[in-house]
Amino acid sequence: MAREGEVENAKPRAHMLFVYGTLKRGFPNYGLMEDLIGEDDAVFVGTFYTEQPYPLVCGPHGxxxxxxxxxxxxxxxxxxxxxxxxxxxxxxxxxxxxxGYYERVAVVVEEGGEKVEAEAYFGHRRFGEVLWKMKGEMGLKEYGENEASEYVRKGDRLGGRNTILDLVS
Structure with a gap:
């Protein structure tokens, strides 16, 4: 099925990647995806939902x-x-x-009955469950503008307990 942005004779794109946070269109790190699209290393396929429920939470620095x-x-x-x-x-x-911040893990996503096997960046297993419990086992359905307004870019983060690994180690 042809999707938005598909181009014939393009570079091979062997991976399907599900992004749910700052890499989405209009969010703080989408510039990286734009660069990859401009270099013909990425093509937007569509908006999807995970087939199964998963916790989505914000850690330090949003x-x-x-x-x-x-x-x-x-x-x-x-x-x-x-x-x-x-x-x-x-x-x-x-x-x-x-x-050890994220690990790329297989996930099934779907949209309108179409299922796609993709990969997503999950919080690393050594802190994922701890973070879920720290957040009271309350998660988001979607990373949105409110959450993005709390995000602090890497270059703007000050010292101290700077990362999720500092909280759980």
């Missing part, structure tokens, strides 16, 4: 985390992009995968 506790929380609204291997490498670096 950073959103999807928590890998299927069946808890809500079906989360986000966007799906078809992305290249090069895009995944850049996004893994941005999301701090090697530093």
């Amino acid at each position: 950073i959103p985390y999807l928590i890998n506790l299927p069946g808890k929380g809500h079906r989360v609204k986000g966007e799906v992009y078809a992305v290249s291997d090069a895009a995944v490498a850049r996004l893994d670096e941005f999301e701090g995968v090697s530093g």
